[in-house]
Amino acid sequence: MNKYLKGKGAQINVPNRFLKQELNTEDTNGLDEELIVGSPKTNVCYETPKKIISTNTSPDLVFNASINPYQGCEHGCVYCYARNSHEYWGFSAGLDFESKIIVKPDAPKLLEQEFLQATYRPKIIMLSGNTDCYQPLERKYKITRNLLMIFNKYRNPVSIITKNTLISRDIDLLEELARMNLVSIVLSIATLDEELRRILEPRTASASKKLKIIEELAAKNIPVGIMNAPIIPGLNHHETPLILKSASDAGAQFAGYTVVRLNGQISTIFKDWLEKTFPDRAKKVWNLIRELHEGNVNDSQFGRRMKGDGKFAEVIKKLFEINRRKYFKSKDAPKLSTDHFRKFGNYSLF
Template sequence: MREVQMADRAAFSAAGGIDIANHIIAESGLRLGFDRRRGRGAAVNPSGRYEPTERHAFDDGWRTLDELPAFRTDVQVEKPKTIITKNSSPDISFDRSINPYRGCEHGCVYCFARPTHAYMGLSPGLDFEAKLFAKPDAARLLADELSRPGYQPKTIAIGTNTDPYQPIEKKWRIMREILEVLEAADHPVGIITKSALVTRDIDILSRMAAKGLSRVALSVTTLDKTLARAMEPRAATPSRRLETLRQLSEAGIPTMVMTAPIIPGLNDHEIERILESAVTAGVREAGYVLLRLPLEVSPIFKDWLLRHYPNRFRHVMALLRSMREGKDYDAEWGKRMRGTGPYAFQIKRRFEMTVERLELNRSRTTLRTDLFKAPAGSRGVQLSLL
């Protein structure tokens, strides 16, 4: 069994003993030093589940671990053949999406997309936050796909896996190019983000909104900046997200607040305050999602919880499992977003009562599809002879 850092022993004892810590570290891999992971959400970098071997750092007595460099953000170019991903999940409101990037620099420790990095032979831990993939051909591929004969327009969701406005978007501007294609084609788009960078594209989004073609949702997990900094280290602060919602609303863009994820025993007491703050910012729609811990996310989150809130560890996990039929996660459709049991019902009713009191969700934004026109000059479009 790997040794646990001495500085954490008192915290682990408060959470229920050193055995819990050893078990979680055995699941997630050796915790890396603070200097190597400064500004990151995860503290571990376990091998991907598809790898034939596992690699673990360990102290051999020569202090070589102290000499390793900090994790820096590295971006590689990915060249997919298609850019629109189809979805058939019955509990999701969209059937197609676009992911301009793979991996996410925001580093949200609870991110349910972390396990997808295993498909690249990388870790869902620190690799997910630091070894990213950009798709610079996304706009061209999108134009090609929209121009194919028989294409039927429906709202494209962007930001449902990794954030399209994560910090590297400032340089790559892939999301901006995608919006330019969608605007030219009068194609509807729904965006979800945690970034204030979305305000950069208010010009495009407001023009599309005037035609009924765009809406933007921001996820506001907490109003506690200390919790947000620990849990979502490179995402916008809570106050900036609320200010972003205000700017979008004032520009005539339909906005929505997502109180997501709700973590029982950690941020669920903020549901009412988050919704009230969002209404003040001009929001008229709201939704929520219960914390999801699929595959490698579970040990990564539990390791984070032990480091930052050891005295709440047992309580948070007990509440979560009470809503997941005794497990860390239940992937069954219809249950994975909301959970089951008395505590899940209580969260649902609190959310519904607050939404009713604040007059949210009185009407839902429905984006138009009847204005769509295939991008001119793209593959598959019959050009005019005159």
């Protein structure tokens, strides 16, 4: 399939590694039938898990508990590390990831049940640890808003990372949480180049809109920072100084970064996208990504997978650190409080 699908990040559906069979439309006579005609529409599936809080032990992450009210993500970021997780549901990490979305409508009720358990101890919980909790479907389902109501009721700290301006809808709840030092927000900004954003992460908010949201949150004294992520050598690595300056000017209090890493099926998806969108420099960008990861495009090694390794990784690190010191007083997000947590017996909001 040679056509470029506007409004989608992935341009193909790669085979699922866990399935024994795959659909192949190649014809020996050269009469190949296109597997995908036009951009696929969003299909919704529902899941009713027994628990909603996931835990991890990664030393690279600042959180060890998270909630993902949605699996898959309509934002369609071609580089997204969460794509591989969609294979566990029987789908492809490619177009399926951004068009077949799993919704967990019972998430708020399940969170409240966990808070009510006698063994629960308050801890910071991340929303969007895997996929964005403010992706377009949230406008309809309001699962994230209802989760915030539970966090607010029990006064449990929550951290959120998003690329969507829908978060402004919930400023009333975020402001209440912020008064007790129970929330911090991170806006993910990969590029200020609108033309690049439209093809790299097609259904996310523009950088200008994200900066506006930062202004709104900061004006309400809601702690907010940015992630300059992912930094992709040859595509957006030169933008770091202006991204950090723009975020600081808007009111962001802290900043972090990660470099691109193409684990699992993402390497095939990204390379296909790269060759279709930047054929003139696809090989150069690919080789620069390999340079970040000791000759590979993927890296799962704790301690280096997020920032890369080697000379180019060091260039990126120095550029970021110089500008972070220049534009930000604080290196990290504020430490949230667990001192305000409260229980209400068996009383339930849902």
